[in-house]
Amino acid sequence: MDILIYGTINSVALAIMALGFALVYGISRVPNFAHGSIYVLAGFITWSFLRTLGLPYFWSVIITLLIVGFAGALLYQFILIRVRGMAISEIIASYAVGIAILEGLRWGGFRGMSYTLPVFAEGSVMIGGVPVDFHRIIMVLVGAGIFVGLYLFTHYTRIGLALRGMAQDERAALMLGIDSDLMAVVSMVIGAMLAGMAGILLLPLGNIVVEAGYNVLILAIAVCIVGGLGSWGGAVLAAFLIGFAQILTVVYLGSHYQMVVALLAIIFTLILKPSGLFGLQKQLEERV
Amino acid sequence: MTSETILEARELSKNFGGITALSRVNFHVNRGEILGIIGPNGSGKTTLINCLTGFIRMSSGEVFFKGKNISNKAAHKIADMGLTRTFQIMRPYYSLPAYKNLVIPLFAPRAKRTGGWRGGGKLGDRTTVSIDILEEIGFERDSFVPFKMASTLPTGYLKRLELARCLALKPEIILCDEVFSGLSMSEIASMVPLIERLQMDGITLVMIEHRLRELFQVANRVMVMNFGVKLFEGTAQEVMANDQVKKAYFGSEEVEEVMHYA
Amino acid sequence: MSSTHRRKERIDRGIKVRTEGLYALMSWRELSYLTLPRLVLIVGMLVLPFVMPGMYWQKVITIVCIYAMIAIGFDFLAHYVGLVSLGGAFFIGAGGYLAAILNSSYGLPPLLTIPIATVLGAAICTLLLLPCLPLRGVYFAIVTLMYPLVLARIIEALDILGGTDGIMGVDSFASSWVEQYVAIGMVLVFVFALRRLVNTDLGLVFRAVKDNDQAVRASGMNISYYKAVAVFLASAMGCLAGACLVHIYMWAGISLFALDFSIIPIAATVIGGGGTIVGPVLGCLILVPISELLREFGTLRIVFYSLILVGFIVFRSEGIMVFGERKYHQFQRWVRV
Numbered sequence: 001m002d003i004l005i006y007g008t009i010n011s012v013a014l015a016i017m018a019l020g021f022a023l024v025y026g027i028s029r030v031p032n033f034a035h036g037s038i039y040v041l042a043g044f045i046t047w048s049f050l051r052t053l054g055l056p057y058f059w060s061v062i063i064t065l066l067i068v069g070f071a072g073a074l075l076y077q078f079i080l081i082r083v084r085g086m087a088i089s090e091i092i093a094s095y096a097v098g099i100a101i102l103e104g105l106r107w108g109g110f111r112g113m114s115y116t117l118p119v120f121a122e123g124s125v126m127i128g129g130v131p132v133d134f135h136r137i138i139m140v141l142v143g144a145g146i147f148v149g150l151y152l153f154t155h156y157t158r159i160g161l162a163l164r165g166m167a168q169d170e171r172a173a174l175m176l177g178i179d180s181d182l183m184a185v186v187s188m189v190i191g192a193m194l195a196g197m198a199g200i201l202l203l204p205l206g207n208i209v210v211e212a213g214y215n216v217l218i219l220a221i222a223v224c225i226v227g228g229l230g231s232w233g234g235a236v237l238a239a240f241l242i243g244f245a246q247i248l249t250v251v252y253l254g255s256h257y258q259m260v261v262a263l264l265a266i267i268f269t270l271i272l273k274p275s276g277l278f279g280l281q282k283q284l285e286e287r288v
Numbered sequence: 289m290t291s292e293t294i295l296e297a298r299e300l301s302k303n304f305g306g307i308t309a310l311s312r313v314n315f316h317v318n319r320g321e322i323l324g325i326i327g328p329n330g331s332g333k334t335t336l337i338n339c340l341t342g343f344i345r346m347s348s349g350e351v352f353f354k355g356k357n358i359s360n361k362a363a364h365k366i367a368d369m370g371l372t373r374t375f376q377i378m379r380p381y382y383s384l385p386a387y388k389n390l391v392i393p394l395f396a397p398r399a400k401r402t403g404g405w406r407g408g409g410k411l412g413d414r415t416t417v418s419i420d421i422l423e424e425i426g427f428e429r430d431s432f433v434p435f436k437m438a439s440t441l442p443t444g445y446l447k448r449l450e451l452a453r454c455l456a457l458k459p460e461i462i463l464c465d466e467v468f469s470g471l472s473m474s475e476i477a478s479m480v481p482l483i484e485r486l487q488m489d490g491i492t493l494v495m496i497e498h499r500l501r502e503l504f505q506v507a508n509r510v511m512v513m514n515f516g517v518k519l520f521e522g523t524a525q526e527v528m529a530n531d532q533v534k535k536a537y538f539g540s541e542e543v544e545e546v547m548h549y550a
Numbered sequence: 551m552s553s554t555h556r557r558k559e560r561i562d563r564g565i566k567v568r569t570e571g572l573y574a575l576m577s578w579r580e581l582s583y584l585t586l587p588r589l590v591l592i593v594g595m596l597v598l599p600f601v602m603p604g605m606y607w608q609k610v611i612t613i614v615c616i617y618a619m620i621a622i623g624f625d626f627l628a629h630y631v632g633l634v635s636l637g638g639a640f641f642i643g644a645g646g647y648l649a650a651i652l653n654s655s656y657g658l659p660p661l662l663t664i665p666i667a668t669v670l671g672a673a674i675c676t677l678l679l680l681p682c683l684p685l686r687g688v689y690f691a692i693v694t695l696m697y698p699l700v701l702a703r704i705i706e707a708l709d710i711l712g713g714t715d716g717i718m719g720v721d722s723f724a725s726s727w728v729e730q731y732v733a734i735g736m737v738l739v740f741v742f743a744l745r746r747l748v749n750t751d752l753g754l755v756f757r758a759v760k761d762n763d764q765a766v767r768a769s770g771m772n773i774s775y776y777k778a779v780a781v782f783l784a785s786a787m788g789c790l791a792g793a794c795l796v797h798i799y800m801w802a803g804i805s806l807f808a809l810d811f812s813i814i815p816i817a818a819t820v821i822g823g824g825g826t827i828v829g830p831v832l833g834c835l836i837l838v839p840i841s842e843l844l845r846e847f848g849t850l851r852i853v854f855y856s857l858i859l860v861g862f863i864v865f866r867s868e869g870i871m872v873f874g875e876r877k878y879h880q881f882q883r884w885v886r887v
Contacts, residue, residue, distance in 0.1 A: 031688065033695075082864045088634040091691050092816060093863050095636065099809060100856035103849040214699050221692055256707035263700045270681040270689065341768070367770035375768070381761045384754065392758045393769035395751050414751055457770055 002130040003247055009136050011243025012143040013202055015236050017216050018223035019146070020194030022235040025224065027167045028184035030080055030090050032072075034098035035195050036217030040210060041101055042068050042196030043203040047117055057118070061200055065193050072192025076185050084184075098217070106210040117204040139201045146197065147236065163187060167230065215259075222262040226269045228276025237277055241265075293352075294319040294461055294492050295340070295371070300349035302332075302339055302516075309335040310516045312349070317461070322483070322493045324507035326500060326527075328536060332516040333496045334376055337463050341373045342366045354460075368398045370460035374450040374467060376496075380438035386427065387434040389449060390418035393456035402458040418456070425452050426478060444475030448482070461492040468499045476502055504528075512536065559885040566879045587878070591828065592738060599730045608730055612798060614838040615733035616642075619791035621815035621822075621830030622740050623784035629825035630748050631780040632760030634691045639698035639811035641788025642795060645671040649793035650717040650802035660721055664793040671789030676782045683777045695812075702807035716803025720796050733794055737831060740787055744827050756780055809852060814841065817859040823869025832871055 017039070024032045042064050049060035075097060083089035119135035126132075154160035165173040166183045174180055195216075203212070219242075227238030242265050249257045269276060296316040302309045309332045317323050325333055338344040340351055342363035350359045353371050367373075381389050394404050394414040403410050404417050405424070411417065423429040425448045433441075438449065447467050454462045467483075468476055476499070483506050487493060497503040504510070504524040512519040512527060514536040520527060527533055569580045602608045620638040627633045649667035652658045658666070678697065682689040705711055712718075723729040747753045755776055758766050763773050796802040814837055815830065822833025837855065844851040862869075 031692075079860060079864050082866075088628075088687060088691060089863050091636065091688070091695075092634070093860050095695065096813070096856040096859045096863075099813065100853045100860070103809075103852040103856070107848050107850045107853065215703075218696055218699055221696065225689075225692070256709075259700050259703045259707065263696070263704075266693070266696070267681055270685065270693070274685050274689075343764070343767075362772070363767045364770050364772045367768055372770075373768055375765070379762045379765060381758050381765070383757065383761055388754055391751055391754050392766065392771075395755050396770040398770045453765065453769060 001128050003244075003251060005127060005130045005132060007240075007244040007247040009132070009140060010247050011240040012140045014219055014223055014243045015239035016139075016143045016146065016194075016198045016201060018220040018227075018235050018239055019150070019232070020191040020198065021220040022224050022227070022230075022232055023150075023194065024187050024191035026230040026232060027163050027187035028180075029170075029230075030076075030084070030184065030188075031094065032075075032080075032188070032191060033091055033095035033217065034075060034101065035191070035220055036213035036215070037098040037101035037105075038068050038071065038192050038195040039199040039216045040105060040203075040208065040213040041071070042199035043117060043208040044105060046200055047208060050117070064200065065196050068196035069189040069193045072188040073185050075192075076188040080188075081181060081184075084181075098213070102210050102213045116207050117200070119204045135204060139205075142197075142201060146194070150232075159186060218259070219262055222266050224276075226265050226276055228278045231276065231278040234276055234278030238265075241277075292319045293317070294354055295494070296352040297336075297340065298350045298352075300336070300339060300351065301347045302335055302344065303347045308516055310339065313513075313516075313518050315511055315518060315521065317492060317494055319460075319492055320487070320490060321508040322487055322495060322506050324503045324510040324524075325494060325496045325513060326498070326503065326510060327513035327519070330515075331513040333513060334465055335516075336513070337373055337465055337496065341371060341463060367457065368396070370398070370457070371463070372454040372457055372459040372461070373463040374447075374454060374465055376465040376469075378443075378446050378450050380441075380446055380449050382437070382439040384438060385435050386438050386441060386445070386449060387415060387418045387422060389438055390421055390452055390456050391415065393453050394418060396457060398457045405455040405458055407458065421452050421455055422449075425455070425482060443470045444472070444479070447471065447475075447479070451482070451486075455486075459491060461494065462486070464493060464495045466496055466498065468497055468502050480505060555887040556884045557887055558882050560876075560880045560882045562880050563878075588742075591741075595734050595738060596731075598734070599727070605726065608726060609798070610839055610842050612730050612733045612794075613842075614834050615730075615737045616791045616795050616798075617811070617814050617818065617838055618737045618831045618834040619740060619787045620811060621818045621834055622737070622744060622827060623787040624815045625819045625824055625827055625830045626744055626748075627780060627784045628819070630753065630760065631756045631777065632687060632763075633777065633781065634687060634694075635784065636691050636695035636816070637698045637812050638788055638815045639807045639809065640694060640701070641671070641675055641785045642792035642811045643698060643701060643806040644675050644785075645789025645792030646796040646802050646806040647711055647717070647792075648674075648789070650720050650796045651711070653720050653797075654717055660723055660797045664790065664797070667793035668786050668790040671792070672782050672786035675785035675789065676778055679781055679785075680774075680778065683774045683781070698807040698809075698812060702804045705804055712803065714804060716801055716805075717796075718801055720800045720802060722797055722800050729794075729798060736790060736794075741828055741831060748827075810841070813852060813855050813859065814838065817855045817862075819869075820859055820862040821869060823871030823873070823875075826869075826871040826875060829869050829871030833869075 021032060021035045024030055045064045045067055046060045049055045049063060050057065055063070075094070079093055079097060080090060083093050119133070121134040121138065124131050124133035125137070154164050162173065162178045163183055163186065165176065165178055166180060170180055173183075198216070206212075223235055223238045223242060226242060227234030227236070242262065245265070246258045246261050249261055293316045298314055300313040301311055313336065325336070327333055335344065339346045342358070342361050342365070345360055350357060352358065353366070353369060358366055358369070358371070380386075381392065391414045393399060394411065394417055400411055405421050407417065419429065419434055422434045427433050427445065427448070433445070438446070441449070447470070451462070451464070451467065468479065471479060480502055483493065483495075487506075495503060495507065507524060509521065510524050510527045511521045512533045519532050519536060520530050522530070565580065565583050568576065569584055574580050574584050598611050599608050602611060620641065623641070624635055624638060627635050645667045648671050649663040652663040652666055653660070679690070679693065682693045706714055723732070748757065755766070755771065759773050759776055766773050792806060795806070814834070818833030818837050819830040820833070821836065822831065823829030841851050841855075844854065
């Protein structure tokens with residue numbers, strides 16, 4: 001029973017981490033390797049507002065989300081737009097920016113145990129005989145809310161539909177008058193805010209460490225590859241697969257093997273079904 | 289010209305998600321003949337070539353080459369057996385000069401085994417062999433044309449370069465995807481004798497074409513496709529006289545008839 | 551239009567044309583046009599240890615060569631085969647740990663551990679990268695980026711291979727001179743060997759795989775095999791560098807998977823000129839000493855390289871050697887259109 005609870009919590013956490021990356025890649029085909037750094041950056045900015053400026057938690061969160069969204073837009077508008085279309089340069093450029101942010105935070109003295117974000121609510125509750133603290137419950141609920149909200153946004157609002165159109169066929173969308181650069185900026189903003197939201201939701205569960213940035217990047221990529229680069233539903237499903245696999249290895253083998261699970265998931269996917277679970281790039285399998 | 293079947297497809301089908309690109313196509317090619325495949329745009333001709341040569345996985349059906357089942361074999365293995373193809377959107381190696389474009393197929397295991405085009409079984413210096421092949425398909429030897437960068441060559445030369453890339457492997461059959469398209473009248477006038485010469489050298493050719501006049505000059509048999517289905521097969525005269533073929537190309541006034549094929 | 555327009559025209563220099571093929575032997579002038587740059591490179595690198603003031607800077611030269619070996623591999627894979635390897639640290643770590651194990655557990659001397667670690671390490675790296683070779687280039691970049699990060703964490707979490715402490719007590723080279731000249735020698739060998747390789751027929755096949763891999767498949771060649779050969783070559787260079795590194799530092803640890811080994815080669819290639827094989831060496835000669843000078847700033851230097859890298863990529867500058875080669879071989883003038 002506790003496997004079920006912890007598995008679900010872990011899976012939702014992974015899905016929240018991966019969603020920002022999956023969204024940006026799905027819409028504008030830009031792999032945003034600065035994803036993990038935005039995660040940590042959001043935690044750092046919220047912490048600064050809380051401790052240094054003494055703002056209330058809620059407003060710190062809101063302002064942080066706005067800041068990271070703006071940062072995402074800047075990242076696209078000044079850097080990624082110039083290398084748009086050259087996949088490798090996009091990866092190198094966004095990776096370099098991500099590393100610059102993370103290592104810059106590390107140099108800024110951001111290490112050790114003293115930086116934490118407070119949980120949203122203290123206390124825990126028993127579910128089916130398993131203690132679950134409130135923050136994790138809130139995380140699962142907020143995560144589910146994000147998924148539902150994103151689904152509604154992309155299916156019922158004009159901008160959301162335009163984003164989906166771009167994700168399916170950029171040329172056709174261009175012919176319908178959808179500005180691809182503007183949509184890419186929008187997707188980067190949303191993706192950055194999702195990364196920031198993930199940071200705000202998940203960092204209170206531990207310390208704010210720079211290593212988390214790299215870990216989140218690895219896990220987000222693993223989830224997206226297993227689920228299929230470009231498929232949001234696949235990312236959610238893959239998050240559950242990997243999430244439960246990780247919890248199972250923790251229970252039966254030991255807690256050190258979590259990264260191994262992620263790596264093996266990627267390798268197996270690339271060998272067996274390269275386009276992922278719901279992969280849209282079926283031509284990877286068309287090759288005999 | 290013997291009537292030995294060199295290539296045969298049985299019940300070949302291919303679906304892309306909900307779209308049926310090919311539906312139960314049956315045909316065969318005899319050794320030494322030129323088979324033309326024609327049909328309106330979107331009838332599945334390029335998909336057919338992709339399935340036959342292993343670039344796309346078939347949904348169902350079988351392909352036999354010289355009696356051996358090659359269904360869903362890897363593309364490079366099929367080319368290694370002697371079944372080669374050209375590409376409709378021709379892509380030479382742009383960063384290399386024309387003669388170096390041919391050095392690459394001459395590096396293939398098949399070229400080493402067979403000695404390349406006109407090779408007597410042993411492959412000599414690849415640069416020399418490639419210039420020889422280029423001369424044979426119409427690049428003037430003494431000019432600088434073989435040494436020009438492939439990105440600077442006009443369409444006629446590039447189409448011939450595509451054919452030369454297949455010839456370097458000493459193929460038994462070449463599947464040509466629209467070699468005549470994009471050529472000017474003078475370029476076509478020099479292409480047709482090249483095709484005939486290839487047939488005289490013993491190579492079987494399957495040609496997908498839109499330019500019917502030139503195709504009917506060289507083809508022994510013609511096959512017509514529409515909406516992924518083989519409509520008709522016969523000589524050029526029979527094809528031009530057939531009613532179904534005319535309807536496929538020109539449309540008909542009876543709407544239900546057209547819907548029937550979809 | 552009556553107004554005149556001008557455009558730039560670039561023409562090969564006379565002496566470049568005169569040195570094509572056999573005509574290079576015509577006179578001393580033509581010979582020196584071709585050989586002088588290469589001599590400058592060889593002599594310059596061989597003389598470097600002597601002009602360096604002190605042991606510390608001699609070690610820096612060796613480290614430059616280590617980075618150069620990774621950077622050459624990166625340039626070869628990226629510009630001649632079309633595979634972008636974002637994780638040079640993967641090769642360093644593989645070669646380094648292998649050499650350390652061979653030395654400390656089996657007692658083999660550096661003379662043996664380095665060649666064995668090179669070949670064995672290259673085989674292991676190629677094997678681990680095999681699943682992504684048939685796929686598009688993006689997957690290779692993602693997987694190479696991830697391997698050093700994941701492996702470092704696995705070693706730390708499972709506490710194998712020495713865990714966070716690493717493997718201590720690795721032998722060093724016979725003397726510091728041997729150390730330096732092995733590194734410099736290998737770099738020179740690799741540079742000249744690769745430049746020759748890309749002009750052979752096999753090199754042409756690699757370039758064709760980068761240009762249009764469908765056509766290569768249609769010519770009856772297995773592209774995964776050729777990509778694997780290229781990855782083997784590049785990873786052999788990286789593993790050799792890693793093996794040398796552990797014998798220099800006499801220690802092997804998780805820091806072998808550090809980001810430095812992934813970022814500096816890429817930045818060096820971009821700055822020094824991609825596609826020239828010798829550009830990355832120049833880039834390393836510039837970047838690594840700067841990195842050493844900035845060492846007291848801690849990880850800020852990584853921020854520094856990353857930003858330089860982003861700048862070069864975004865503004866699409868061609869790199870020093872590409873610019874230099876063009877100036878050397880061609881001159882330009884304004885022409886009226």
